[in-house]
Amino acid sequence: MAPWSVNDQKIPQARLALFSYVSVIFIVLLLVGFWKLQVTQSDHFADLAERNRIRYIPIIAPRGAMLDREGRVLVDSYPSFSILLLRDDPKMLEKSLAQIEEGLEISSEDLQQQLDAAGSEPKFQPIVIKPAASQADIAFVESHRADLPVLELMMVQRRRYQHGEMLANTIGYVGEVSPQQMDQSDGRYRPGDIVGKAGLEKEYNDQLEGTDGMRRVVVNSVGKAVRTLDDVEAIPGKPIQLTIDYDLQSIAENDMTDKTGAVVAMDGRTGEILAMVSRPTFDPNDFAVRIAPKEWQELNTDHSTPLLNRAIQAQLAPGSVFKIVMATAMLESKALPENFTVFCPGHADFYGRTFHCWDKKGHGTVDLHRGIVQSCDIFFYNVGQRLGIDRIHEYATALGLGSRTGVDLPSEAEGLIPSEEWVQRVFHHKWYAGETISVAIGQGAVTVTPIQLVRMVAAVASGGTLLQPHLLKNLTPLKVSHFPLSDDTVEQVTDGMYGVINEGGTGAALRLQNIDFSGKSGSAQVISNELKERVGGGGKQYQDNAWFVGYAPRRNPEIVVAVLVQGGEHGASVAGPIVRDIVKAYYDKKNSSPQQQAGTAIPDDSSVLRPFVASAGVQHP
Amino acid sequence: MKDQPRIQDWDWPLLAIVGTISGIGVLEVYSSTHASAMAGMQWKQLMWIGIGLIGMFLVSRIDYHTLMDQAPALYLFGIGTLLVVLVIGHSRFGAKRWVDLGGGVNLQVSELMKLIIIVVLARFFTEVRTDRLTLQDFVKVAIVTGIPVALILIQPDLGTAMVLVPVALVGSFLAGIEWKHMAAGLLLIALLVPVGWNMRHHLKPYQQQRIETFLHPEENPRGAGYQILQSEIAVGSGGFWGKGFGKGSQNQLGFVPVRYSDFILAALAEEQGFIGVCVVLLLYLGLILRLVDNAQKAKDRAGVYVVMGVTAILGFHVLVNASMVIGYMPVTGIPLPLMSYGGSATAFVYMALGLVMNVRMRRFVN
Numbered sequence: 008m009a010p011w012s013v014n015d016q017k018i019p020q021a022r023l024a025l026f027s028y029v030s031v032i033f034i035v036l037l038l039v040g041f042w043k044l045q046v047t048q049s050d051h052f053a054d055l056a057e058r059n060r061i062r063y064i065p066i067i068a069p070r071g072a073m074l075d076r077e078g079r080v081l082v083d084s085y086p087s088f089s090i091l092l093l094r095d096d097p098k099m100l101e102k103s104l105a106q107i108e109e110g111l112e113i114s115s116e117d118l119q120q121q122l123d124a125a126g127s128e129p130k131f132q133p134i135v136i137k138p139a140a141s142q143a144d145i146a147f148v149e150s151h152r153a154d155l156p157v158l159e160l161m162m163v164q165r166r167r168y169q170h171g172e173m174l175a176n177t178i179g180y181v182g183e184v185s186p187q188q189m190d191q192s193d194g195r196y197r198p199g200d201i202v203g204k205a206g207l208e209k210e211y212n213d214q215l216e217g218t219d220g221m222r223r224v225v226v227n228s229v230g231k232a233v234r235t236l237d238d239v240e241a242i243p244g245k246p247i248q249l250t251i252d253y254d255l256q257s258i259a260e261n262d263m264t265d266k267t268g269a270v271v272a273m274d275g276r277t278g279e280i281l282a283m284v285s286r287p288t289f290d291p292n293d294f295a296v297r298i299a300p301k302e303w304q305e306l307n308t309d310h311s312t313p314l315l316n317r318a319i320q321a322q323l324a325p326g327s328v329f330k331i332v333m334a335t336a337m338l339e340s341k342a343l344p345e346n347f348t349v350f351c352p353g354h355a356d357f358y359g360r361t362f363h364c365w366d367k368k369g370h371g372t373v374d375l376h377r378g379i380v381q382s383c384d385i386f387f388y389n390v391g392q393r394l395g396i397d398r399i400h401e402y403a404t405a406l407g408l409g410s411r412t413g414v415d416l417p418s419e420a421e422g423l424i425p426s427e428e429w430v431q432r433v434f435h436h437k438w439y440a441g442e443t444i445s446v447a448i449g450q451g452a453v454t455v456t457p458i459q460l461v462r463m464v465a466a467v468a469s470g471g472t473l474l475q476p477h478l479l480k481n482l483t484p485l486k487v488s489h490f491p492l493s494d495d496t497v498e499q500v501t502d503g504m505y506g507v508i509n510e511g512g513t514g515a516a517l518r519l520q521n522i523d524f525s526g527k528s529g530s531a532q533v534i535s536n537e538l539k540e541r542v543g544g545g546g547k548q549y550q551d552n553a554w555f556v557g558y559a560p561r562r563n564p565e566i567v568v569a570v571l572v573q574g575g576e577h578g579a580s581v582a583g584p585i586v587r588d589i590v591k592a593y594y595d596k597k598n599s600s601p602q603q604q605a606g607t608a609i610p611d612d613s614s615v616l617r618p619f620v621a622s623a624g625v626q627h628p
Numbered sequence: 629m630k631d632q633p634r635i636q637d638w639d640w641p642l643l644a645i646v647g648t649i650s651g652i653g654v655l656e657v658y659s660s661t662h663a664s665a666m667a668g669m670q671w672k673q674l675m676w677i678g679i680g681l682i683g684m685f686l687v688s689r690i691d692y693h694t695l696m697d698q699a700p701a702l703y704l705f706g707i708g709t710l711l712v713v714l715v716i717g718h719s720r721f722g723a724k725r726w727v728d729l730g731g732g733v734n735l736q737v738s739e740l741m742k743l744i745i746i747v748v749l750a751r752f753f754t755e756v757r758t759d760r761l762t763l764q765d766f767v768k769v770a771i772v773t774g775i776p777v778a779l780i781l782i783q784p785d786l787g788t789a790m791v792l793v794p795v796a797l798v799g800s801f802l803a804g805i806e807w808k809h810m811a812a813g814l815l816l817i818a819l820l821v822p823v824g825w826n827m828r829h830h831l832k833p834y835q836q837q838r839i840e841t842f843l844h845p846e847e848n849p850r851g852a853g854y855q856i857l858q859s860e861i862a863v864g865s866g867g868f869w870g871k872g873f874g875k876g877s878q879n880q881l882g883f884v885p886v887r888y889s890d891f892i893l894a895a896l897a898e899e900q901g902f903i904g905v906c907v908v909l910l911l912y913l914g915l916i917l918r919l920v921d922n923a924q925k926a927k928d929r930a931g932v933y934v935v936m937g938v939t940a941i942l943g944f945h946v947l948v949n950a951s952m953v954i955g956y957m958p959v960t961g962i963p964l965p966l967m968s969y970g971g972s973a974t975a976f977v978y979m980a981l982g983l984v985m986n987v988r989m990r991r992f993v994n
Contacts (some may be wrong), residue, residue: 011751022801038909046902056862059883131717603735
């Protein structure tokens with residue numbers, strides 16, 4: 008026995024016994040810990056375990072299609088794949104980035120930027136690195152399942168705007184739901200959901216939007232689906248049929264190429280919008296995937312404001328088109344005798360200032376009919392002076408100017424019809440009588456939108472019925488108001504507008520064979536003559552806006568068209584031909600197939616309408 | 629009095645407890661892995677148990693006094709091996725702790741160090757002649773323990789490094805350390821924690837993450853806190869009766885991390901419920917009480933220290949592992965002895981128990 012081990016002293020038994028007691032206490036404490044989890048909180052953890060192994064995979068419902076009045080597809084949805092990057096495993100992620108960048112042709116900076124942007128989000132939430140995967144991308148992901156498990160495919164529904172820029176400002180676009188919308192939606196939206204952001208996409212979002220389905224799958228800890236429990240199928244959004252006539256729209260779009268302005272064509276009997284154009288415009292397909300921040304920035308800051316729907320949002324002086332309001336006010340108010348005449352020498356003095364007629368040579372003796380046909384400014388200056396601003400305001404407002412038409416689009420502009428009260432309220436001074444003279448020819452503070460002019464002219468030509476312009480084919484109820492005009496007034500004013508085209512008026516060049524085509528031109532100054540001289544004539548942005556509102560037939564029109572060409576200078580010769588083309592196309596079409604005009608029902612078996620049921624959120628094609 | 633130690637003098641009840649726990653472990657390893665790519669692990673584990681039993685037999689044959697005679701040599705051998713590992717060892721799971729013995733067998737040398745430290749400290753404490761452990765001796769104990777702890781820490785293997793400490797603490801307690809010295813020692817360890825905390829940036833990222841995770845498990849559900857959370861979910865969802873053998877979703881679908889090894893108790897808790905946990909923990913309690921009983925019956929001081937060294941390590945393993953599984957302690961990589969899958973660890977436990985048998989079978993031998 009080694010000397011070191013010779014030690015007779017015993018270790019006190021109590022010290023060993025204490026060890027036993029301590030062990031018992033620890034084991035009891037551990038059992039209490041297990042009891043807490045397994046008995047006290049077992050329901051809570053059972054619930055967590057259930058959620059753990061069941062993953063809810065959304066089945067995205069396709070948005071409803073948009074069809075034109077004859078059932079032609081303008082907008083639809085199609086299934087496509089997004090590529091997701093799983094970020095659970097930072098090491099694996101780090102390792103895979105270079106290969107992903109190469110394989111999916113994503114720049115290193117772009118990918119890093121996306122990763123940084125999602126940095127604050129939970130790691131288990133994958134990020135979409137490629138919203139619209141190409142066939143090659145999908146093949147890449149499929150063939151690298153083993154070595155790039157951080158990539159996953161997700162089926163999504165993409166919006167397809169079949170004709171690109173056509174009708175873009177009216178249709179609007181879709182985008183990811185905003186945080187505010189999400190807050191207000193009562194949990195209906197989840198982050199990343201696609202909703203209508205502008206135009207009809209926004210206005211009819213509730214119809215267009217389907218209800219996403221849900222697939223419950225059992226997944227393992229790396230998120231791999233082991234088996235499917237059940238499916239709640241997606242309910243596709245409902246299609247909507249528009250009042251738009253693709254044929255007229257195409258012609259209008261074509262005529263407006265490279266111009267700045269708007270076109271509104273409306274059925275004068277129903278308020279159905281047949282065509283609506285705004286230029287410059289954009290391609291909503293750019294929004295359907297994910298619009299690059301740079302591109303979005305450009306669209307928003309572009310001085311030509313391509314996102315503005317000029318048909319309902321451009322608030323501009325109507326120029327001579329306003330003379331229709333003046334003529335109606337003159338006749339209806341009876342403030343002036345019906346046979347009121349003025350001698351036009353090309354200019355006239357009011358309140359110590361000289362006002363010019365557009366035709367410096369003068370029109371000689373002018374009555375109401377000639378005043379409209381020749382668009383004589385001097386005549387209407389006098390009418391305006393005698394009516395006074397408040398009476399002008401009364402009739403202009405009654406004819407729907409300076410207020411929203413109620414078209415079924417978001418963010419319609421109001422325009423402005425000045426009045427004494429308005430000047431008092433806004434500028435805190437009395438109305439300058441000289442301003443009335445400018446207002447009388449649709450200048451000064453008067454601003455209107457193209458759609459207001461369409462409705463106004465339709466109302467005057469149909470005895471004072473103010474229709475609600477609309478784009479949804481079967482919109483009910485329509486808000487129609489009446490401002491009854493006497494037959495005499497309607498007759499005189501519409502005869503005047505007939506004369507503009509058919510009696511050698513300002514629109515004489517626009518005559519159409521066999522069509523009772525009437526209208527009124529307008530060339531509205533953007534800045535005053537004095538200012539224009541000071542800036543030395545100015546560039547295109549100071550050139551007059553060209554207006555033309557035309558319709559047919561002469562009374563109770565079937566089609567009313569307003570065209571605005573900003574900087575177009577000459578209403579009759581620049582805007583007029585576009586109106587004529589549309590009116591002519593309308594009649595050509597009507598005459599070739601009369602039954603078409605009733606509109607066609609949505610076909611039952613259209614491929615675009617077949618409800619699409621995605622088979623999985625995460626699935627492999 | 630008998631003169632020859634005999635195999636009949638082994639602690640057969642202790643072996644029965646050990647066998648039962650090992651059996652449950654093998655079954656749970658099977659349940660956890662049979663449906664995965666790792667299927668068949670239970671056979672490997674059985675093989676390791678077999679190797680462990682042989683090791684146990686061999687260790688019990690050599691008189692523990694003979695082993696303790698060689699304590700200085702063993703200690704130097706252990707330290708040397710740890711140094712070698714740091715230089716030539718290869719990494720697994722981000723830490724250098726393996727030595728390739730050839731033929732695909734890797735030995736985790738820090739496991740060997742556990743056995744050595746038991747013998748070395750037992751020898752040291754036996755040589756303390758009085759019933760009181762002086763401060764001087766306590767400092768020596770701290771140094772002798774501190775060196776391998778430091779070497780294992782820089783592997784880095786926080787768990788195994790920690791495991792050596794209780795051997796020193798339990799030994800010091802039995803040797804009659806003054807309470808104030810023990811308190812000072814514990815205080816020093818407690819003070820080292822904040823120092824270590826400030827130096828956490830020198831830790832390996834996975835260790836930093838483990839600590840962060842322990843402090844804020846919910847913050848990053850898919851990160852490392854995920855492990856603790858998933859373990860708790862497994863345990864909690866098992867309920868009182870459990871979900872049944874092979875039916876734990878957390879276990880079967882792989883939500884429980886290393887469910888066949890460090891978290892095997894979570895897997896068992898899910899499938900066998902609170903009842904199963906009670907059985908297992910009471911078996912461990914039985915094991916420890918039986919070990920203490922062996923210590924009490926040891927022939928001499930040396931035997932007591934050897935047995936209690938083994939008891940300290942096993943008890944610490946059980947306490948820390950079970951606490952980790954229910955989220956009471958951070959994930960440190962300390963397996964549950966006898967149940968967790970692992971070759972070196974299993975072999976160590978059986979060899980350590982071999983030391984206990986060694987002491988027991990010689991209690992009547994002069």
